[in-house]
Amino acid sequence: MKHRxxxxxxxxxxxxxxxxxxxxxxxxxxERPAGTxxxxxxxxxxxxxxxxxxHLTQLNQIANSSGGNRRAGSxxxxxxxxxxxxxxxxxxxxxxxxxxxxxxxxSNNLIADWPxxxxxxxxxxxxxxxxxxAGPGINDNGSGSATLLENALQLAAKNPTMTKHVRFAWxxxxxxxxxxxxxxxxxxxxxxxxxxxxxxxxxxxxxxxGGYFINNISTAVAAPLKEYWTSLNLAPQENVEGAGRSDDxxxxxxxIPSSGYATGASARKSSAEAQKWGGTANAAYDSCYHxxxxxxxxxxxxxxxxxxxxxxxxxxxxxxxxxxxxxFSLSVSPSSGTVTPGSSGTFAxxxxxxSGSAQSVALTATxxxxxxxxxxxxxxxxxxxxxxxxxxxxxSVSAGSYTITVRGAGTATKTATYSLTVPGDxxxxxxxxLSPSSGSVGTGASGSFTVNTATVxxxAQSVALSASxxxxxxxxxxxxxxxxxxxxxxxxxxxxxTVTAGTYSITVNGAGSTSHSATYTLTVTGGGExxxxxxxxxxxxxxxxPDDVVSYNGHKWKSTWYSSGAEPGAxxxxxxxxxxxxx
Numbered sequence: 001m002k003h004r005x006x007x008x009x010x011x012x013x014x015x016x017x018x019x020x021x022x023x024x025x026x027x028x029x030x031e032r033p034a035g036t037x038x039x040x041x042x043x044x045x046x047x048x049x050x051x052x053x054x055h056l057t058q059l060n061q062i063a064n065s066s067g068g069n070r071r072a073g074s075x076x077x078x079x080x081x082x083x084x085x086x087x088x089x090x091x092x093x094x095x096x097x098x099x100x101x102x103x104x105x106x107s108n109n110l111i112a113d114w115p116x117x118x119x120x121x122x123x124x125x126x127x128x129x130x131x132x133x134a135g136p137g138i139n140d141n142g143s144g145s146a147t148l149l150e151n152a153l154q155l156a157a158k159n160p161t162m163t164k165h166v167r168f169a170w171x172x173x174x175x176x177x178x179x180x181x182x183x184x185x186x187x188x189x190x191x192x193x194x195x196x197x198x199x200x201x202x203x204x205x206x207x208x209x210g211g212y213f214i215n216n217i218s219t220a221v222a223a224p225l226k227e228y229w230t231s232l233n234l235a236p237q238e239n240v241e242g243a244g245r246s247d248d249x250x251x252x253x254x255x256i257p258s259s260g261y262a263t264g265a266s267a268r269k270s271s272a273e274a275q276k277w278g279g280t281a282n283a284a285y286d287s288c289y290h291x292x293x294x295x296x297x298x299x300x301x302x303x304x305x306x307x308x309x310x311x312x313x314x315x316x317x318x319x320x321x322x323x324x325x326x327x328f329s330l331s332v333s334p335s336s337g338t339v340t341p342g343s344s345g346t347f348a349x350x351x352x353x354x355s356g357s358a359q360s361v362a363l364t365a366t367x368x369x370x371x372x373x374x375x376x377x378x379x380x381x382x383x384x385x386x387x388x389x390x391x392x393x394x395x396s397v398s399a400g401s402y403t404i405t406v407r408g409a410g411t412a413t414k415t416a417t418y419s420l421t422v423p424g425d426x427x428x429x430x431x432x433x434l435s436p437s438s439g440s441v442g443t444g445a446s447g448s449f450t451v452n453t454a455t456v457x458x459x460a461q462s463v464a465l466s467a468s469x470x471x472x473x474x475x476x477x478x479x480x481x482x483x484x485x486x487x488x489x490x491x492x493x494x495x496x497x498t499v500t501a502g503t504y505s506i507t508v509n510g511a512g513s514t515s516h517s518a519t520y521t522l523t524v525t526g527g528g529e530x531x532x533x534x535x536x537x538x539x540x541x542x543x544x545x546p547d548d549v550v551s552y553n554g555h556k557w558k559s560t561w562y563s564s565g566a567e568p569g570a571x572x573x574x575x576x577x578x579x580x581x582x583x
Contacts, residue, residue: 001140001203001246001265001289002175044316045154047147049305053296055146056138058083060296063136068292070137072130072173072180073105080129081110084149084170088112091156093168100183103173109180110170114155117162120195123318124167125151125311126181126247127202128174135292139299140265144202145170147308155315164197164319171247174203181247185254193254200225200314201248201260205307206299207286209279210263212306213239215248222259224317228310235276241267241285261310263303265289326356328383330408336419342395346388347418349376349406353383361408363387368404371397372420383410391420399424428458430485432510438521442567444497444541448490449520451478451508455485463510465489467520470506473499474522485512491520497539499524526552526567540565549580556580 059080063069066076081097088095094115097108110129127144131137152168171180185193198221204210212234214225229236239262243249248258264285274281288294329352339345351361361383365374371394376387389406404418433452441447453463463485467476473496478489491508506520526540538550538557541564548559550568557568557577568577 001242001262002177043322044309044312044320045158047150047154047305047308047312049301049308051153052146052150052304052308053299053301055149056142056296056299059142059146060136060138063131063138069133069135070129070131070142071105071133072103072176073107074133076136077105077107077130077172080145081108081170084129084145085110087149088152088168091153093152093156098184100172100180102183102186103179104176105173107172107180109172109184111184112152112168114152114162114166114168117165117319119165121164122167122196123164123315124169124196124199124251125202125315126169126171126199128172128180128247129170130172130175130180131294132175132290134290135288135294138295139206139208139286140204140289140294141174141202143204143206143299143304143307147202147205147304147311150308151311151315154312160316161321161323161325162319163321166315166319167196174247178247178250181250185250185256188254193256196251196256198318199248199251199256199258200311201246201251201258202307202311203242203246203260203262204265204286204289205261205263206301206304207263207265208298208300209269209283209287210285210300210303211269211273211277211279212236212303213242213262213264215239215242215246215260215262216258219257219259221257224314225259225261225310227317228313229306232306234306237273241265261307263300263307324355326359326411327354328352328359328361328408328410328412328414329354330361330406330414330416332389332406332416332418335417336421337391338421338423339391339393340423341393341397344390344392346390349381349387349389349408349416351381351383351385351408358382358384359410361410361414363389364407364409365389366405366407367402368420369397369400369402372402372404372422374404374406389418391418393420393422397422428461428513429456430454430461430463430510430512430516431456432463432508432516432518434491434508434518434520437519438523439493440523440525441493441495442526442540443495443499443501443524443537444526444539446492446494448492451483451489451491451510451518453483453485453487453489453510460485461512463512465491466509466511467491468507468509469504470522471499471502471504471524474504474506474524476506476508493520493522495522495524497541501525538568540567544576555582 062079063076070076070080093112095112127148128141129145173179214236217238242262248260251258266284266289271281288298331350333348337345362380363376373392375390381387402420406416408414431454435450439447464482465478475494477492483489501524504522509517535551538552543564544559552568561576563576566576
């Protein structure tokens with residue numbers, strides 16, 4: 001609240017539309033004095049005072065990190081705007097910053113509109129966000145700013161049906177003469193001013209020794225605020241101290257009906273007020289007014305709680321319908337499926353009435369690729385009913401995964417997604433495998449393995465077998481050389497006597513409607529290099545007599561007897577071959 005200024009308050013036109021005869025609604029957990037019924041037409045939420053205090057803690061920390069204050073134009077003020085803006089944006093508000101170029105300290109007003117409601121019937125709630133330079137301004141006016149922020153967040157969380165449009169504002173440069181709100185109001189067109197049917201201001205709503213004051217208490221626009229505090233037996237009074245000293249005055253001067261809560265500043269509490277509300281008579285409502293001690297320790301949590309709940313009651317009374325809007329949900333079951341080209345599949349589209357009455361929902365689909373169609377039976381349902389979706393996939397549709405969006409259009413549009421998988425070519429196909437997939441064969445000898453085929457799709461087919469990659473001197477033959485997929489063939493590997501010892505990869509090919517292959521790893525033993533000093537290598541197919549010398553596996557061997565196929569170095573070969581040492 002700024003220092004007192006002179007000037008008479010502008011008379012307010014009575015607005016019969018802003019109130020009803022019903023008493024205030026108190027949500028579960030809200031303060032309710034004995035003997036009150038709390039009967040009400042609207043179920044306003046109970047605002048958690050701890051949540052409001054958490055915002056105040058943040059504002060205090062911002063001030064502490066910014067020279068001890070949040071004065072307009074300062075780093076502390078800019079950070080305060082950013083904190084509140086971030087919360088509102090995340091909650092779904094349409095948030096704008098208005099640069100007050102006419103302010104003493106050029107800085108921004110923050111305006112937040114909740115979507116929905118008749119924009120020509122706007123109810124506005126505001127508080128100044130700046131402090132004086134002497135302190136962090138947690139009661140003046142963090143209390144009003146945090147109260148509006150938490151109310152805005154709860155409105156977003158509840159997301160009720162709006163009969164009127166709700167706008168929140170946090171003003172800059174109030175302490176220098178209501179400059180932020182004057183700037184805003186001064187730039188409204190005649191139509192925009194006319195659309196604002198009520199403005200509510202909240203400045204210092206948690207004074208430690210406070211009272212319960214309402215701006216322009218006898219007017220129709222003040223009725224919801226008064227109803228709520230009266231229901232708590234608080235007997236609120238006119239805010240005489242604050243007349244013309246806060247941002248509601250800018251709206252009054254423009255002919256916009258205004259009211260608001262306050263709990264007092266530097267004026268002193270009377271004995272009658274102390275008897276009625278408690279506290280200390282003849283002491284200031286806020287002894288830390290415009291001082292460095294206006295921190296989170298300077299907050300009256302009870303008054304803050306009553307103010308926050310009174311704001312919620314007023315929002316709901318003025319702008320929220322007590323009849324829930326008709327709404328529905330949409331889902332698909334199953335949420336994914338596979339359909340082969342040239343065929344079709346189905347899934348269910350389920351709708352549920354989530355609030356209000358059942359409604360007609362028209363179903364459509366988007367996102368399907370060319371060649372895929374989605375039809376619904378029926379194409380329009382009453383929420384609470386289901387429809388069968390048929391997905392037809394043309395024969396030329398490419399294999400892949402596609403996301404189809406199912407849309408249900410009623411009072412709103414809901415969506416759900418179906419994941420369609422179109423598999424690849426499903427014509428005749430086969431596979432090839434080997435058993436075993438590796439083996440050893442000595443030079444001049446042969447070995448075998450089995451070639452297995454399997455039909456993996458479509459019909460069995462003829463598969464012609466061949467081999468490639470074998471070294472010179474190695475041959476591979478198949479018996480039979482052609483099989484029906486699902487059958488096997490025996491492959492014989494013959495290794496010539498001159499083949500060099502080593503490991504080789506042989507590719508077995510199967511050719512049908514397509515080609516598949518498998519690899520056989522051949523290890524050749526006994527052959528290879530010329531030997532030691534040109535000594536002939538041992539051959540499993542050669543015949544040897546005593547005193548013959550051969551090379552084998554890097555050693556020289558001397559024959560002691562007649563032999564054929566006796567491998568040097570093998571168990572028992574000492575009776576035939578004597579190791580003459582390494583080459």
